[in-house]
Amino acid sequence: MLQTLPDLRGFARFLTRDPAAADDLVQDTIVRALASQEQFQQGTILKAWLFTIQRNAFYEQTRRRSREQEIMLDIEKDMQPSTAAPSLQNARDAVQDLGELLWKLPDLLREALILVGAQELSYEDAARVCDVPAGTMRARVSRARAQLAELATENTGPLETDTEKNST
Structure with missing residues (x-):
């Protein structure tokens, strides 16, 4: 179970969008898993079982508190400007842009993309x-990828060529 903690925290961060709330969710997940460990079926994947517990705990908490909109507001506080090399800053900007685009996806599509893409679960798991x-x-992952590509195109707009840049 200890080996899955980083993955649980990563999934919790995507669900909650808040580091402190993510830590609380991971803790709640572990407590629930330990309390119901007899329900774990041998031969199944522990990581998928824990993600199921975590996902259910998250949705239960949001229903109980009726604060889903508040939870989904920000992905992270803006990064401080970096004095690092421009290529490193560009990489950070690209990651931040991707994060912002992910949050524009519908919840179900974003969740599917995170589970399969970032958490490397199989489609079945x-x-x-x-x-x-x-x-x-x-289908959800496919639609998520298509919508993400569409959002990326909308945000960058039509590409300029070097000659168009120089003529302006």
Whole structure:
């Protein structure tokens, strides 16, 4: 279980968008898992079981508090300007831009993309976490990727050529 803590925290950060709330969610997940460890079925994937517990705990908390909008407001505080090399700053900007685009996706699509892409779960395991068929998970990931590409195109606009830049 200890080996899954970084993955649990990463998924919790995407769910809560708040480091302190993510830590609380991970702690709640572990407590719930330990309390119901007899329900874990041997031969299944522990990581997927823990993600299921974490996801259910998250949605239970948001329903109970009725604060879903507040939880989903910010991805992170703006990064401080860096004095690092321009290429490192550009990489940071690209990651921040991607994070902002991810939060523009509908919740179900973002969740599918995070589970399959960032958390490296198989479609089948991610489908178990979300309690949907594997085909539904594949479709959600596909739609998420397509919408993410569309959002990226909208944010960057049409590409300028070097001659167009120099003529202005």
